[in-house]
Each structure stands twice: as C-alpha cells, then as structure tokens.
Amino acid sequence: MTQQDTARTAAIAPRHMPGSFSIGKVAGIDIAIHYTWLFAVALIAWSLAAGYYPTDVPGLGATTYWLIGLLSAVLLFASVLAHELTHSLVARMRSIRVDSITLFIFGGVSNLATEPTKPSDEFLISVVGPVSSLVLAGVFWVIAQALPEPGPAGAVASYLALVNLLLGAFNLIPGFPLDGGRVFRSLVWGATGSLRRATLLASYSGQAFGWLLILWGLLRLLTGDAFGGLWTAFIGWFLNGAAESARRDQSLDESLRGVPVSRLMDANPGQAATNMSVRDFVFQDVMDAGHRAVPVMSDGQLVGIVSMTDARRLPGEAWPSTSVEQIMTRAPLVTISPEDDLAAAIRLMAQKGLHQLPVVENGQLLGMISREDVLRFLQLRQELGAHRVERQAVRLVLAVVLLVSPVASAAAQPATCSFMLGFAALYTAIPNIVGECITDESHNPENGDALQSTTNGLLVWRKADNLTAFTNGTQSWVDGPFGVETRLDAQRFFYGLAIIPTPTAGDRCHAAGLALAVVGSDAGAGNVVGTFRFTNQLDVSCTLFGFPGAQLLDAAGDALPTNVVRGGGFSVISAPPLTVAVPAHGSAHFLIHWEQVPVGGETTCPVSASLAVIAPDEFLPLNIPINIRACGGGRLDMGAVQPDSVA
Template sequence: MTDTDTRGRSGRNPRKQARKEGIALGRIFGVPVILAYSWFIIAAFTVIAYGPVLQANNPLLGIGAYLVAFAYAVLLLISVLVHELAHALTARIFGWPSEKIVLNLWGGHTQFESFTASPGRSVLVAMAGPAANFVLAAAGWLLLTGADLRGVAGILANIFVWANLLIGLFNVLPGLPLDGGRLVESAVWKLTGSQEKGTVAAGWGGRIIVIALVLWFVALPLLSGGRPDVSLMLITALVGSFLWMGAGASIVQARLRGRLPLVEAGALAEPALGFPESATVAELLALVPDPSTGAVPAIVLYGPDGRPAGVVDGAAVATVPAGAAATTALTAVSYALGPGAYVPAWSKGQELLQYLAQLDGVEYAVVDRDGTVTGLLRQSVVLAALKGRRPGPGKRMFGQSR
C-alpha cells in the first residue's frame, strides 16, 4: 500500500520524528526504513495464535514451536518490506521521491514527498508491491520443490510461500487502501479526467470489500448454524476496521483535493491595511474613528524591513484611554505573527497548503506583488474552504482578539 505525504518538507527534525514512530532500521537503497512499535503487537499475536497450532501439529518442536511462530512473524515482516521497497524503487523510476518506509501493525506503507502522478504511473507503482510478493512466493515454491527441506526449514519455507501468495492476492483486491484500489482509481481517472472521482470510487470499493469479508467469514458461518473460528473473526475485525478507516480517509482526502482550486489566499483573506510598527493608536483611530458604523479591515503591522510582523488586537485598542492614544504605539495593542507568516495573494491550491504547513501560527498576512498588505488569512477559513463550509460569522475591529 502506498501513501503520499509532504511532511518531510515541514522543517521538523526527521530523526526525532522517526524515534517517535518506531525503531530506525537504517536505509535500503537510500530509503529510510522504520519499524513501528505497533509491529510488536502483531508479532505477539502471531506467536500466541500460531505457536499452539504449530506445537500440536509438530509435537517434537515442543516449546520451540513458539520460536518458529516468531520466525513466521519475521518472515512476514521481510515480505512486507520487499513489497514496500518495490513501491519505492518503481516510484524512483518516475522521479517520485520516497520519504520513508514504515513497517507497522497493519503491514506497512511507503510515504512519498510531493509528486505529479498519472493514471498509468500510479498503477505501475501500486502493482509493483503485489508483483514482488508473487515473485517471492514463486522463489519459495521452487526452493520447496527443488530441495528436500524437512523440519523447521520446511515449515518456514511453506509458510513463506503461502504468506507471500496471500499478501499479493489480498493487495490486488479492487479497493483503497489496497494496491488494487489504484487500478479502480486510475480507470475512473482515465475515463473522467478526474483523479478525485477515481479515488472516491476506489474508496467505496474498499468499503464493499470490508462488507464482503464480514459476510463471508462471520455472517455466513453464523447463519448456517456453524461456529466461526474466534481467531479468524478477530483477524477479520482487525483487517476490516483498517480497510474501512483507510477507505474512508481516501474518500475524504479526494473530496478535499477536489476543493483545492477554491483555496486561494487572496479570495479567502479578509481585507486588511498595513501600518508601520511605529504608528500610534491615535493615527489608527484617525483613519477609522467609529468602527461601530460597519466592518473595518484588519490592521497588519509591518517592521522596518517592510515585512508583516503583527496584527492589531481590536479589544486591546478599545481599552486605551482617549488621552493616551497619541502616545500608545500600535505594537502595545497587537500580537505577533509567526516568523515569515505572509503569503502572496495569488497563492492557491496545494502550493498554498504546503507553504502554510511550514509556517507557525494560525494567521497569515496576504501581500500583493509590490509587497503591500491587502488581507489577513486565517487558518480556520482555509480549513472551512477545504471542508466545503463557510467561515464563521463576525469579524472584530482591526482583527480578532486572542
């Protein structure tokens, strides 16, 4: 399964972030590999669930059956790693930068930095993962048939073949977040010219797969009067919840992407005027003596270098006595913007979102091509536009109070 993200460009410390996610295993072909702490949950489940089965089928193993079960978990980990490496290396052919591979409770995912996809390339990158598992299954089968493997070696080789075959087959199912979902996405994308419509269709494909799994492994045995296997029901519940959440997230992300063209700094910003930091409250009130007569623009302060540095707080201005207005600097009734928190009025879409992700704070000055302040953009307004909602009503004098 593949995952696209641009967090690698956000300025965060990658080593510190990796430690939070899990154990850094190093780099393979230049791609960082991280073993998430959640992997140990699935490893423990594998040992607990399959250890007794192996011991019952192979009494001579004794307690060693649990070690063999753990080796099975490690083989699964290796199979998933090869699967994800196939994604990463195929993507590299098209110039898509891989940020990292994360191996976790659900298997794993390859996280990319920003790139420009196409239906054909998306399919090739997605199908590279299952293809790698089919190759591993074939190699294991050749080893089983060509060598006289007995005991633990035979057990593990047999498990390796079936595990890779199942991983490959499962991942080609036609629904996101599985790799096969990219086939559905690309087909609809090619027909309609809209990647967003393709992603929504593939997301619903993922939800249909979940319903089919629950019907087959849980509902049908119950309706037929049988007793479903508890372990199988638990696995179905875990896999089903993962797929349902992933499919839902894909649908939400697609709808957000569809609204990206509406996210433009100049269009979403409220009107604003720029004032030098040296200005006083009296100078401001001379411009807008009676703010109660109607909406007034936000006031953005700029420093000696001409760059936006703060926003005047209307509530603080109202507390300044009339006699002190001429001697009270606007900096005394303002709050600071984050470093570099200003954007060009023409910035929009993914470019705008990536830029805002690198900035601190929740408000950003909007400037024209001459560097003149024309507006104040609030993070809440951007999020509302992405969700298809209208921003909340009410603007306070000279900007909102914090």
C-alpha cells in the same frame, strides 16, 4: 514554483506516524517501526508457535516452535518492507519524494510527499507492490522445494511462500486503499480523464469489500472462531474507513482547487529586523499586533522566522538584551509559492506542525498564510451557502491538521461531528482532557466566536484575541503564545484579552511588562533582608498594590519547601500595602526577610538556586537566580510593594 518544488523545499526531516521510531535507512529511505508492530510480531509468532507449526511440522520442541515462529514473523515483515520499498523506489523514479516507510500492525505504509499527478504514475507505483510479493512467493517456494522435508527451514520457507502469495493476491483486490484499488483508480482515471470519478468508484469498491470482511468476521464469530472473526472484522473496519477517508480527501481537493495562496495570504504580515530585541517582538508583534510569528528580514531578504515558541525558551529577564536573530528559526525555511493552491498550504502546515507559512516567489517574501486565514475562508464559504461542499472540506482539513497517521486516517468512520483547525490542534495536544465531539463547531454571528461541545466540556475560540481554549466548567486549558497552559476559570493569563489589551496609563502592572532584579541585601545575627525591584518595561505607567508571591526553586527548577508570610512581623518589612504608581521604565521595590539559622529541631534548611516571584494579582512568575538559605521550613517574610522613594 510548483507544488512539487515546494514539497522539496520543505523536506527538513523524515515524516513518520506518531508513535514510531526510526531503525535506519534502506536506499536512502528512512525506515521506522510503529509501536503496534511489536504487538503484531508477538501475535503472529504466538499463533505460529502454538498452532500452525505444531500441525505442519509435528515432533519439534516448544522452544523450536517459538524460535521458528518468531523468525517467520520477522521475515514476514521483512517481506512487507520489500513490498513497500518497491512502491517507494518506483515513486522516486517518477520524481515523487518519499519521506519514509513505516511498519505497523496492518503491515507497512510508504509516506509519499505528494500524490501522483498522472494515471500512468499511479498505476506503476501501485502495481509493483503486489508484483513484488508474488515474486517473493515464487522465490520462497523454490527455496522450500530445495530443502529437505519435513524440517523447520522448509516449513518456514513454505509459510513465507504462502503468505507472500496471499499478500500479493489480497492487495490486487480492486478496492481503495489497497494497491488493487489504486490500480483500478488509475485505469478509470486514464479512461475517463476524471480523478474524481475514479476516486469515487475505487472508494465505493473498497467500502463494499470492507463490509464483506466485517460480515465474514461476524460469521466466524458466530461459528466459534472468536480470534479470527474479530481480526477479520477489524481489517474490514479499517478498509471501510480508509475508503471513506479517500473520498473526503478528494472532496477537499476539489473544493479548494483553483484557490491560490496569494488570494488568502497576509501581504503585510509585519517584519522583524535581526537586531530587534525579543522584548520588542513580544510586545509589539505578539501582544499589540496579534502575530504568533513574524518573518525576520535582513537587507530585504528573508533570513528566518521568530515566534513566541522561540521567545518562550528564553527567561523573561533576558528579553531586552537578546536579539531575535539569536533565537529565530534560520533559513532555509518551509515556504510556499503564491501560485500553489490552498490544499497544498494546508497539507504542508499539517505535515510540518506549523501555524503559518511564508509565501515566497523568486526568493522574495510576498506575505504569510496561516491556519486562521484558512479558517476564515472556510467560514465565509459556509456563510455564502456552500454548506455541502464545505462540510466535506472541513472534515478533511481536520485529518490534515491533526497530521493523522495512515492508521487513524484510514480508520476514521463517517461521523456526525468533527474537530477542525484550532480545535483539532488542541484536541490533538490533550485528547483525554477534551474528550470526543458532541456537536460540530458553531459561531456567534455578533462577535465571530466559535464554540463546540465535547463529552468533557466546551471548546472556545475567541475572535477578538485569537485564543483557543477548553474548559470543563472549573479549569481551562488555553492554547496561547507559550503553548497549552492550564488555569482555573476564575484566573487569566497575561495574554488574555480580559487582562491585557494594548496597555494604557494607570493599568495594573502585568508580569509580561515587568523585569525583576535583586538590588542588595543586609545580614546580621542570622537574619537576611533582601531588596528586590520590579522595573516597568513599558512605555506607559502602571500600578502595583499588595504583596508579591514567591517560591524557592532548586537547580532543576523544581519547588523547594516555601512558606510565604505576608507582612511577617519583622519590623523592617512591616510597611502597609499601598497603591504604587510605577512610571514608564520606572521601578518599585519590595523586601523579603529570611533566617539562615536552623529553627527549633531543624537539621537542614532549603537552599534555592533561584526564586520565582509573582507580582501582586498576577499568575505568571518572574524567575531570578539567587541562593537563599531559608530556615524555618523555607519561611519568607514578604513585604508589600513600595515606591522607590520610600527607604
């Protein structure tokens, strides 16, 4: 299976820039609009209505100027769409899959699944865009000549002829990432046989042109043209960063070329049978073995993948009775071949937002490759002295893992630091919380942990439990098996190494190993005492001590007024706390008392659809459906956990 074949296998959904929405399809190609396009249309319409058309066609009303200004802006982007469609259609003719076309503030971009592998393909795909713009310029010029002057229709046609001429000419400038830069690269590539040398020359040419635009923009600013100067400088900044990004892309490809996926894959990734319970998957594969996801096999065939994300969608009490087949992601899956190189695996994981890929050959599962495998490889290369090459490679890995849109990728300036892999993923999820990097990632040689300082705090990756987190000194955000969750620094989640290593007899019972059930209730004179039971689902004993916490929830899962009073004063639940040893698959219980009759001046009492209970010293709640009408402001008198032998 080639990289191109793998890319076809991975075609699950069109890929757009983040912040885009689809508006339909043309020739089977998904068309999307980025939110910045709306600003561009408004800005162009305003500049035409306020300045260009009143000068070109004087005597029309303000409404007319705005209408033809808006029409011109929309038709301008229709021309850009036609330009991108020619790129995309020729790419499909050259057997390159086109995911989508996105219109954004700078124009448009065609999202190709792979780069051309031959200089002739790149030449044809690139040159057809400017040619189409020049053809459109000629068509609109002919229309303008056929229409009476002066008039709104003729003015619009003349404007579109002019801008398409400028669009075609501008895109023929031989600087990356413009179409002319790609044409230039294809010619150098064809003449020298070196894609690396061609990319370097085209990118340096693009940076030079970008700096010229920045200088021109500054000169326009100094001469009083504030808007035009800023806009020109901004385009120059965009092009300069895009050229630098292209050079880094090529550096990564070179550094990882010849490194097959089979060299880094985990040939024994663990497996789940279709009838395996979700509970067994969580405890055996996730918590004990440390896998985020495992392949699901049936009769020796890969039929799906199950991950903690899938388990998270299911209530904890349903884990023992639900099979992984019911929650897994089913075939066909995004896979990769063992002969594909590491760069292809990185891009595929980034494009599809995956943490790992099954490695498949001739329909047979050979192993799994994950982002962590790639990180270890890059770290090893650095430790062996490949510092210069790896620094360039890591900076592109960041761009790939972040799934950076063409806007942001191209606009990235040469930086003194960058995020990569797990840190990059966490930054993408909570950028305003993490802040910007201050230093590059560093590693503790004794334990392998990674640290990186940011403007808002510290990013940490622990090798021992493979958790990535950010802390601001008081609060932490942890990218764990349930996604990004937040807690105080003094707290822990059940999956943190400091709290739940492989369980041993006598450890404190953790929420992940408990099930909650309602045993029954006794009611009388407006009072209700409910009996609830914790069941230890592990194969080893554990202990409970103290009072559980509780929260009344409505049907939407939102909190209702709740006032938990430990011990309460109701005689039935006044037993003191004691250490309760809960045997493997054994249980312990606790009592809750509430009043169903309004207290004092109450007119209504909160009525729950479910109850969230937190085991003593835990932070992860266990939810159970139950209707509790708790008067007195949602008062719940909570009893301490007791052994089942105590009545």
